[in-house]
Amino acid sequence: MKRYLLPLLLITGFASAQSPLVEQARNYRKANENALLSEFMGLLSIPNVVYDTIGIQKTATYIVKMMEARGIKTQLLDATTKGVPPAVYGEVNVPNATKTVIFYAHYDGQPVNPNQWAEGIEPFKSVFLDASLEKGGKIIPAPKANEKINPEWRIYGRSASDDKAGVFSILTAYEVLTKLGIQPSVNIKFFFEGEEEAGSTHLSEILEKHKDKLKSDLWVICDGPVHQSGKKQVVFGVRGDVNMEVKVYASKRPLHSGHYGNWAPNPAMLLSKLLASMKDDNGRVLIKDFYDDVVPFTETEKKAIAKVPPVDEQMRNELGFMRAEGGGKSLVELINLPSLNINGISSANVGKMAANVIPVSATAALDLRLVLGNDAQRQAQKVIDHIKAQGYYVTQNESITDEERMKYPLIARVTTGKGYNAQRTKMDLPIAQNVIKAVKSSTNEEVVLMPSLGGSLPLFLFEKYLATPTITVPIANHDNNQHAENENIRIQNIWNGIETYVALMKM
Amino acid sequence: MKRYLLPLLLITGFASAQSPLVEQARNYRKANENALLSEFMGLLSIPNVVYDTIGIQKTATYIVKMMEARGIKTQLLDATTKGVPPAVYGEVNVPNATKTVIFYAHYDGQPVNPNQWAEGIEPFKSVFLDASLEKGGKIIPAPKANEKINPEWRIYGRSASDDKAGVFSILTAYEVLTKLGIQPSVNIKFFFEGEEEAGSTHLSEILEKHKDKLKSDLWVICDGPVHQSGKKQVVFGVRGDVNMEVKVYASKRPLHSGHYGNWAPNPAMLLSKLLASMKDDNGRVLIKDFYDDVVPFTETEKKAIAKVPPVDEQMRNELGFMRAEGGGKSLVELINLPSLNINGISSANVGKMAANVIPVSATAALDLRLVLGNDAQRQAQKVIDHIKAQGYYVTQNESITDEERMKYPLIARVTTGKGYNAQRTKMDLPIAQNVIKAVKSSTNEEVVLMPSLGGSLPLFLFEKYLATPTITVPIANHDNNQHAENENIRIQNIWNGIETYVALMKM
Structure with missing residues (x-):
């Protein structure tokens, strides 16, 4: 893992409204962008649809290596049922820390029909585009080792945003802290699920089997998009x-x-x-x-909810339809x-x-x-x-x-299908307030506080089997074609995501 | 073309209600079944979907060879537009004949999605089954040179019935007459279209361009199935x-x-x-x-229409549904x-x-x-x-x-699409009466007289461009999966079809 530390001069540069920690993290990232993306592209190149057993294994193995390269003690957590994609687990104990936070993302992806993807774009041969397809983006060569990376570029491929970007940003946030010599404020556990897009059918088994290991005060879930307004959001529940x-x-x-x-x-x-x-x-x-x-x-x-910025008209324009369903109700x-x-x-x-x-x-x-x-x-x-x-x-x-x-x-x-129920964490829990504060410290912009995401994650399981609250902090761009052909991530969203998670590890 | 003539003893065997000619034709066929089917299987092995230009050409070439082997003068009739599948044409002038009949079939087939075909059955690798799939039929090896052929066997493959069986039966009927040394009663022209399943988009061009050559008193169309009751039918129109x-x-x-x-x-x-x-x-x-x-x-x-045998209940049982559309109207x-x-x-x-x-x-x-x-x-x-x-x-x-x-x-x-209109020939034309008589002479069973087929053929074009009536005499089994996966023909229907067309060439 070849990474660079910037000279101190830059690290302590011009004051910003964001916390100095976030500024430091940004500078570290800027000095290592090409190597970071190269590692991410490697992760994206591995097929990760649940029924592709070999692809799932390879993906898990790649993540284990990423974690080991960051000095994290790792382990695969199996379900009781045989042949189920394991969760990739890791932990970092911090001296004197009194709280433990588990960071969750999933490494499996939605099924793909390569015929439906745009020409030149294959689900598992990720490519760079200079903008989104919808805005006329064209495929460009992967940036060379020292080439400047435009943060408006996008990477197209299955799970580019959902949810390998989550895995990558969490692990890179931890890397930033260690490289900067900064100790997290909480004990950290990593939990990367391998069966989320197939309905997390065996997640309950894994949680129950490993419940002692998975004790924590909070699960922070990295999945889904930031708010359509482009603002970061903290989400307290899911459908x-x-x-x-x-x-x-x-x-x-x-x-x-x-x-x-x-x-x-x-x-x-x-x-x-x-x-x-x-x-x-x-x-x-x-x-x-x-x-x-x-x-x-x-x-x-x-x-x-009343404070959520309205995006209906923006989204109708962006998505290209005149009339929404709902008879006038808002999104x-x-x-x-x-x-x-x-x-x-x-x-x-x-x-x-x-x-x-x-x-x-x-x-x-x-x-x-x-x-x-x-x-x-x-x-x-x-x-x-x-x-x-x-x-x-x-x-x-x-x-x-x-x-x-x-x-x-x-x-x-x-x-x-088996399906799963909705979950909602109370916004006024003290630990929820800590999360809001941390995310706010990572941006100059307003942070959207959303009682529930439209999307789904099996978060009720964490309450049911572990009696632990969950809060979701997404990082992907909203126009990421998640679950469909031409899935993509905007590079700036990866960069912002790393900063968000750096702040959360020091909440 | 290796074929056998049976000794006269068999030819003049036990009297039948069918005409002696049909009996003779049957005996010839019985002596040559294996060679005949082998030629037919060769025809079926060539892909014939319209947009497969090479397959279409190969199919036309194979038919030309079949015709030449039977001593028929052949020609490809092109459309004015380039690149259109040609019609394969042939003619036989009969001394003293006063009428000319054109025998029509088409050699192209409906598009195929091989994934939808049953296991072991591929659209263009035709196979024998010992019964229909619906009745539990299993794939059997192609019969050896002298193996007895069960007429209830089926051949599965695209165009097995629609409409390579038509091409084959017409040409084999003509073969039978020549081998038996019997002169047809009419001048015969053969016209095998190559674009019927794509809507016969250029048929009008071909008819117009070659209208002098295509002068006749009647077109006999070999396409579609016999009546669901199993009886032969003469059809005077199409939708x-x-x-x-x-x-x-x-x-x-x-x-x-x-x-x-x-x-x-x-x-x-x-x-x-x-x-x-x-x-x-x-x-x-x-x-x-x-x-x-x-x-x-x-x-x-x-x-x-009132005389058409009712088949609704039989067909509902065969097709496996309780309630038909139409609020009680018959098929x-x-x-x-x-x-x-x-x-x-x-x-x-x-x-x-x-x-x-x-x-x-x-x-x-x-x-x-x-x-x-x-x-x-x-x-x-x-x-x-x-x-x-x-x-x-x-x-x-x-x-x-x-x-x-x-x-x-x-x-x-x-x-x-461009589409085409319906057509109906008057049942009381003298030449229509001749056709009915000829088909009746080929069977002991009642013949169904149907004013219009439910299916479609571009027969209005023959009226429009050539001012010539058309009558359709189908041969395929009704349960042939025409236009869909697992298309097939029952071998007895080929045999019956040859006899029908022998009678028609001697009408």
């Missing part, structure tokens, strides 16, 4: 999430659309009608009791409600592969976001009940028997 | 067809469904609602004026109405590739079947007007400008 798949069946074999069209049932039309029945034109979910069970915000949370209001979203639909083929057929089935992938009070399985059951109420026979079996086919006019296979 | 693609746009970039779900518009939901608005729960198309323009059947046609009624069918839908991913995103767009492939009186573009315009009436801004451009995005709340790209 829960549960995935469902709905597959509607028609004929046993594909049919010629001329010989049988408008007589044989068309599964794509059946699915369309079923999905259309789930929401009104304003995006309000029509499923019975869908908005029940919601725990209301506290007064503190309501005040925080921040809507992400604090339970939601139903179609992630994808598929039936036979479109485009060049389209043929004049009646398909045999049609499938929709759904995700339900849950707020405090919702239960994942209870919420999914409401969807199943709705499908039944539309006249469907619902089964979990992939293959439908002839008896079922001749007995029920409408047949759907509905499967539900 | 027209026009393809449309509807693509609904939302955000410019894919979004995290947690951070933006239920605020940012979801294109899969928008498309579902749009498609759902097009048909009621009984499958009746709700688009304004959709059922207008229809030319009613004549009394003769109505009588013929034969429904295929004589204009139809709207979804061929496929797609938005982002489902299954293993699904991710928690809001997709950027959602696409549906549609086909409209047209009956006599409908015009392809006028019918498509009704769909476009319907989409506009749902509040959509409709464009044909693939890329949507920022101005469009900020001006219109709902944006759809709608493209329409």
Whole structure:
């Protein structure tokens, strides 16, 4: 690990509103940008989709090496179930520290369909662009060893922001402190999960199995984007999430659309009608009791929400649509409600592969976001009940028997992921106040305090198995294409992220 | 071309209700089955999707060789436009014949997605199965040179039935006559089209450019399946067809469904609602004026339809669904109405590739079947007007400008293929009566007389450019998975088809 320390002259330079520590961290980073990014690009080049067992192992091994290079004692934490991606764990004990903070990020990434990525950009051959694709960014060569790096450049690749940037920024923040000879104010533990994008199915096992090792006063979660206004944000909760798949069946074999069209049932039309029945034109979910069970915000949370800078118009312009769902409700209001979203639909083929057929089935992938009070399985059951109420026979079996086919006019296979519930940490806990103070010390700008992120993380597990609060401090740019093709991170966001985490380790 | 003639004993064997000619043809075929199928398998092994230019050329060349081996003078008929698949043409002049019949089939096939085909079955590596897949058929080795062939076996591969079986059966019928030393009763022309599955976009050019050569009294079209009852059928018309693609746009970039779900518009939901608005729960198309323009059947046609054996219950059982569309109307009624069918839908991913995103767009492939009186573009315009009436801004451009995005709340790209109209030949023409008589002479069973096929062929072009009637005499089994994965032909249908065409060449 080749890194440079700047001469003291620069370190103690012109005073800033940020804390001197953050200034020192920035200078260290500036002197080592190329080496730092080179290490990060190495991390990005390793496939990390959960079902790619070898890629997951290699990713974990790379992170272990990064930690060892920083002098951190590491260990892989297995689940009780075999073959589950391990969590990469490390710890640093600080003399006289009275509190322990665990820094969390995840090293696995969402599935990729390379065909959907822009030309020249591959999920696991990360490249630099001189701007975002949406702003006409072009691929540029990776910067040479001494080439100046423009912080507006972006790095494109799966997990560039979600969440290898988190792993990298946390570890680099720790590196900065050690290189600067500054002792953290808290005992530090590192916990890098390998199964987050697959629903953290075995996280509970890992937490339970290793609960003695994982004792702490707080988990700081590095995941998700900073606020769309560009301001740093501290997030006190997350929505829960549960995935469902709905597959509607028609004929046993594909049919010629001329010989049988408008007589044989068309599964794509059946699915369309079923999905259309789930929401009104304003995006309000029509499923019975869908908005029940919601725990209301506290007064503190309501005040925080009122202070969140409005970004709706900015985002509509940036994303290129005229009318949002919600019948006039704001983005921040809507992400604090339970939601139903179609992630994808598929039936036979479109485009060049389209043929004049009646398909045999049609499938929709759904995700339900849950707020405090919702239960994942209870919420999914409401969807199943709705499908039944539309006249469907619902089964979990992939293959439908002839008896079922001749007995029920409408047949759907509905499967539900394990999912997890929402979580919210009280903003007025003393340790929460420390976090807010630390993040504020890392920037001149206002910090957004958000009671809950729209996105999901399995944070309820930390409460359930470890009785420990969690607070999320994200670092990625909001326009990072997280979870989709052309995922990317803006380099300035990595730099800011390192500074944020330096401040947090010295909270 | 190695073929055998049976001893006369067999040729003049036990009397049958079929004509002696058909008996003779059968005996010739029985003595040459293995060699015949071997030639057919060679034809099936050549890729024939229109955009595969090399495959199309190779297919045409193979057919030319088949024709030359049968002593037919051949020629490729080009379109005026360059690069269009040529029609393979041949002619046989018969001394003293007063009528000329052109036998038509097409040698191109529908697009293939090999991933959707059953294990071990590839579109262009045709294989034998001992029964249909639906009935538990298993792959068996290709029969050896002298192995007995079970006529219930099937051959699986793209165009096995649609429509290389047509090309093969027509040419083999002619082979049978020459080998038996029997002179056809009409001058014969062969016309094998290479662009039918791509909408016969340049067929009009070919017909117009070569109209002197293509003079005849009748076109006999070998395409489509025999009646679902298993009986041979003579079809006097076809529906027209026009393809449309509807693509609904939302955000410019894919979004995290947690951070933006239920605020940012979801294109899969928008498309579902749009498609759902097009048909009621009984499958009746709700688009304004959709059922207008229809030319009613004549009394003769109505009588013929009344005699068509009902197959609805048989087909529902075979296809495995309890309730058909149409609110109780029969299959034969429904295929004589204009139809709207979804061929496929797609938005982002489902299954293993699904991710928690809001997709950027959602696409549906549609086909409209047209009956006599409908015009392809006028019918498509009704769909476009319907989409506009749902509040959509409709464009044909693939890329949507920022101005469009900020001006219109709902944006759809709608493209329409060229399509073609329906055609119907009068059943009481004298030459039509000859065809009916000939087909009846080839079977002991009742022959179904069908005023119009549910499927489509560009038969109006023959009327328009050549002022010549067309009659369709199909040969494939109805459960052939035409246009889809796992296309197949039942061997007995090839054998029956050869006999049908022998009778037609001697009509």
